[in-house]
Amino acid sequence: MSAIIVTTVLGIIILYLGLTKNKTILAPAAIAGLLVTLFLSAKEWGSGIGYYHNMVIFDNFSIAFNVSMITITILIFLFGIDYYKRMEFHVAEQYSLMIFALVGAFLMTSFSNLIMLFLGIEILSIPLYVLAGGKKFSFKSNEASFKYFMLGSFATAVFLFGIALVYGASATFYLPEIKTYIAQFHGDLPPMLLVGLLFIVIGVSFKVAVAPFHFWSPDVYEGSPTLVTAFMATVVKTAGFAAFYRLLGMGLLPLPVPLEKALWVMTGLSLLIGNLVALRQGNFKRLLAYSSIAHTGFIMLAMLSQHSTSASVILYYTFVYSLATVPLFIIFILVKRASNGLDQLSAFQGLYKKAPWLAVFMTILLMSMAGIPPTAGFMAKYQVFVLSISQGFLAISIFAILMAVVGIYYYFNVVREVFTDRDHLQDLVITRINAGLIIVCGIAVVAMGIFAWNLPI
Amino acid sequence: MKDITSAIQIIPLNNYIVLSMALFSIGLMGVLFRRNIIAILMCLELMFNSANLLLTAFSAYHSDPTGQVFVFFIMIVAAAEVAVGLSIVVMMKRNVESVDINLLNHLKW
Numbered sequence: 001m002s003a004i005i006v007t008t009v010l011g012i013i014i015l016y017l018g019l020t021k022n023k024t025i026l027a028p029a030a031i032a033g034l035l036v037t038l039f040l041s042a043k044e045w046g047s048g049i050g051y052y053h054n055m056v057i058f059d060n061f062s063i064a065f066n067v068s069m070i071t072i073t074i075l076i077f078l079f080g081i082d083y084y085k086r087m088e089f090h091v092a093e094q095y096s097l098m099i100f101a102l103v104g105a106f107l108m109t110s111f112s113n114l115i116m117l118f119l120g121i122e123i124l125s126i127p128l129y130v131l132a133g134g135k136k137f138s139f140k141s142n143e144a145s146f147k148y149f150m151l152g153s154f155a156t157a158v159f160l161f162g163i164a165l166v167y168g169a170s171a172t173f174y175l176p177e178i179k180t181y182i183a184q185f186h187g188d189l190p191p192m193l194l195v196g197l198l199f200i201v202i203g204v205s206f207k208v209a210v211a212p213f214h215f216w217s218p219d220v221y222e223g224s225p226t227l228v229t230a231f232m233a234t235v236v237k238t239a240g241f242a243a244f245y246r247l248l249g250m251g252l253l254p255l256p257v258p259l260e261k262a263l264w265v266m267t268g269l270s271l272l273i274g275n276l277v278a279l280r281q282g283n284f285k286r287l288l289a290y291s292s293i294a295h296t297g298f299i300m301l302a303m304l305s306q307h308s309t310s311a312s313v314i315l316y317y318t319f320v321y322s323l324a325t326v327p328l329f330i331i332f333i334l335v336k337r338a339s340n341g342l343d344q345l346s347a348f349q350g351l352y353k354k355a356p357w358l359a360v361f362m363t364i365l366l367m368s369m370a371g372i373p374p375t376a377g378f379m380a381k382y383q384v385f386v387l388s389i390s391q392g393f394l395a396i397s398i399f400a401i402l403m404a405v406v407g408i409y410y411y412f413n414v415v416r417e418v419f420t421d422r423d424h425l426q427d428l429v430i431t432r433i434n435a436g437l438i439i440v441c442g443i444a445v446v447a448m449g450i451f452a453w454n455l456p457i
Numbered sequence: 458m459k460d461i462t463s464a465i466q467i468i469p470l471n472n473y474i475v476l477s478m479a480l481f482s483i484g485l486m487g488v489l490f491r492r493n494i495i496a497i498l499m500c501l502e503l504m505f506n507s508a509n510l511l512l513t514a515f516s517a518y519h520s521d522p523t524g525q526v527f528v529f530f531i532m533i534v535a536a537a538e539v540a541v542g543l544s545i546v547v548m549m550k551r552n553v554e555s556v557d558i559n560l561l562n563h564l565k566w
Contacts, residue, residue, distance in 0.1 A: 115527050122534045129541050133548060142549045143561045149542050150497060154488055156538075157504035160531060161481055164508045167524055168474075168515040192474075219564040 001051050001058060003041040003066060004106050006033070011099035018092025027081045030095045031074055038070045054174075055113040061311055062110035064457050065242040068319045069105050072234050072326065073098065075437065076227060079330045082431045083227045094134065097127040098231055105239035112250055114163050114173040114200075117243060121159070121207060124239060125152050128232060132224040144223025151206065151216040159203020165196030175251035182256065189256050197252065197259055204247060208240035210300060211269035214293045221289035222343075226336070229285060230329040233292050234322035241314055245303050253306060263304055268396060270297030271403040278410045282344050284332050287410060288325065291369060294407055295321055301400055302384045305391040311457045313383045319455075320376040320448060324368040327441040330434060331362050338428040348417040354425045358435075359418045361442040368445045370411040371404055376449035465517035473514035480507035494546050494556040498539060505535045 010033035017026055041063055050057040077095065084091045104123030111117045129152065133145030167173060169192050170181040182189065189197075202213065209217040221229045248255065255263070274294030281287040295317075302313045332343075338354075339347045352359040368377035381404055388397045480503055487500030509528045516524025546556060553560055 115523075115530060118527075119530065119534070122538070126534075126537055126541055129538075129545065133545055136548055137552065139552055140563055142545070142552055143564055145545050146494070146549060146561060147564070149538075149545055150488070150501070153501045153538055153542070154504075157481075157484070157501060157508065160505060160508035161477075161511070163527075164477075164511040164515065164524075167512060167527075168519075171515075171519040171521055173523060173527065223564050 001044075001049070001056070003037045003044075004103055006040055007037050007099055007103050007106065010034070010037070011096040011103070014092055014096040014099060016092075018090070018096075023084065023091050026092055026095055027077050027084075030099065031077050034070055034074050034077070034099075038067060038074075041066045041070065050112070055116050056107065056110045057112045058110050060457050061246065062106075062242070064311075064315055064455070065109040065238060066106055068315060068322070069102065069109075069235050069238050072238070072319075072322045073102055073231075075323075075326050075441070076231055076234075078433060078437055079230075079326065080227055082434050083330075083333060094131065094228075097131050101125075101127040101131075101231070102235065105235060108239045108243040109246065111243070111246065112175050114166070114175070114178075117247065118156075118160065118163065120239075120243065121204075122156065124236060125156070125207070128152075128228075128236065131228045131231070132220055134225045134228060138223075140223040141225065142223075144220045147216055147223075148220045155203050155206030155213070158199050158206075162196045162199025162201075162203060165192050166200065167196075169193040169196060175247070178251045179253075182252065187257060194256065194258060197256065198262065200247070201259065201263070204240065204244050205266060208237060208244060208296055209293055210266045210296050211271075211273045211293060212266060214270070214273065214296075217293065218286045218289040221292075222283060222285045226285070226329050226333045229288075230326045233288065233325050233329070234318075237292065237296070238318040238322060241299055241303070241318055245311060245314055248303065249311070255304075255306075260304070263300065264396065267297050267300040267304060268399065270294065270300060271400055272297075275403045275406045275410075279406070281410070282346075284343060284345055284347070284414070285329075287345070287414070288328065291407065291410070292321075292325070294403065297403070298381060298384050298400060301388050301393075301396065305388045305393065307387055307391055309387060312455050313380075313387055315457060316376075316455045317380040317384065320368065320380045320445065323441055323448070324365045324377060324445055327438045328362070328365050328369070330438065331358065331365075334428060334430055334434070335425065338425045340426075345414055345417050348414060349420045349422040350425050351418045351428075353421065353423060354428045355430065358428075358430065358438070361438055362418055363415050364442045364445060366411045366415055368449070370408045372408070374446060374449050376445045376447075379449045462517045462520065465514060470514060470518050473511065477507040477511040477514075480504075480510065492558050494549070494558055497558065498542050498546070501542075502535060502539065505531060 014030050044058050045063050048059040101124050104120050107116055107120030129149040132148045133141050135141035170178050206213045270293055274290050278287055278290035299314055299317050302310050335347050368375035371377045371381040385397055484500045484503035488497055491497050509531055512524040512528050
């Protein structure tokens with residue numbers, strides 16, 4: 001709880017620090033504040049205290065996800081030092097909006113009441129609508145912002161209607177009470193409750209971009225400023241999956257049969273659409289957007305396996321995915337600058353000649369995304385498959401493994417471009433802090449794959 | 458509070474459900490088929506408010522105030538959201554001099 005309060009205050013402080021017109025203190029102040037939050041969050045480990053009549057409960061699950069999200073946000077802010085150097089105005093707002101979004105993410109990992117889930121989703125989303133439109137004079141950014149806003153609000157409205165229907169049936173917003181209410185029907189639910197649950201699941205699926213509800217994500221990823229895209233692809237996705245898992249685990253398990261069927265269809269579609277459409281993407285940000293839809297499918301697979309280790313596997317998967325995605329976006333920013341704003345895959349041509357070490361680290365990160373040993377991405381996928389096969393979902397696991405193989409193709413498309421011999425990158429400027437962070441992330445991705453692949457929750 | 462609750466209960470619950478379903482569907486169709494951004498924003502509000510109506514009616518019928526408190530939360534969040542939405546529309550209007558959604562076709566596939 002203290003983490004939420006400190007983060008909110010931190011956001012306001014950063015907002016006011018913007019009045020000093022001194023850009024250089026913003027990132028260090030924000031990072032220092034987030035380190036305090038990290039400490040406060042980690043301190044509550046094992047206590048499992050509930051606040052406000054148990055509307056939010058900080059158990060180990062939520063603390064683990066919070067720590068992971070704070071770490072990724074710190075990483076993004078460190079990259080932000082260089083990214084926002086060229087921006088003249090409103091830098092403080094960018095940082096504080098991300099911090100406010102993080103507060104929403106905290107609520108999404110720790111709710112036990114549908115009201116808190118709704119508030120968490122909204123506190124996360126509203127700053128992001130603004131952040132997506134960060135480049136005020138770029139029409140693409142306007143369009144991304146508007147699309148995100150419209151489809152996000154649309155999803156929220158559907159989600160709210162679902163909550164209203166579930167409330168009508170069960171007369172409560174508390175997930176444990178909803179669970180006991182559902183259990184009394186022994187799988188034969190009244191239609192109003194079933195429609196309500198389906199609407200709630202659709203609303204959350206929109207936020208994490210599961211396949212039939214994914215169509216906003218490539219457009220929004222492409223149009224938004226790249227650092228914001230990195231934030232959306234990592235922190236928001238982690239928060240969304242934490243919320244999804246908590247929703248299912250606290251309120252809906254064992255899943256009603258029609259709902260379970262719907263979720264399995266969504267899993268299969270995410271794997272299929274994510275991987276197949278990514279094959280024909282020329283734009284790097286869209287490629288990562290579709291790859292993130294594909295990753296969504298794998299995480300859904302872990303989630304639907306419904307085992308006690310699912311939470312740990314999801315945490316590991318999302319963290320490792322975030323750790324590889326953020327530096328990839330940063331390398332893309334650097335290359336895009338050096339090639340006069342080209343955002344196609346061909347922008348990477350000649351990277352190997354210009355900066356060999358960067359090309360090597362980029363290959364490692366892409367290997368992790370594709371799931372090739374010894375990187376952490378492989379261990380994440382391996383754990384998902386072990387989990388789903390041990391729970392007896394053989395057919396979809398084989399399908400997912402096939403799709404993972406398809407995934408290797410488009411990731412290595414990028415690697416091929418990196419090692420293509422052409423000299424069109426004029427002046428690739430890599431600041432010392434960016435270089436250091438990319439190296440740290442690359443090493444961390446390998447190290448986590450070898451040593452730390454069993455996270456405790 | 459007591460007489461409001463009993464006033465709500467004069468009308469059968471099914472009528473509330475049908476009315477809010479109808480409002481929700483109108484809003485949904487509006488979001489899908491209107492081409493003016495302002496109209497889309499209004500339709501989104503309609504969808505939010507249909508959920509509000511449903512929550513209020515259920516709350517009165519269950520004699521449980523939580524639903525009505527939740528309505529306040531929804532109203533505040535919807536206000537915040539529409540403030541952001543309108544500012545996005547203003548930003549777009551400055552760039553393209555129009556509020557037609559068909560202009561938003563630069564990002565596809």
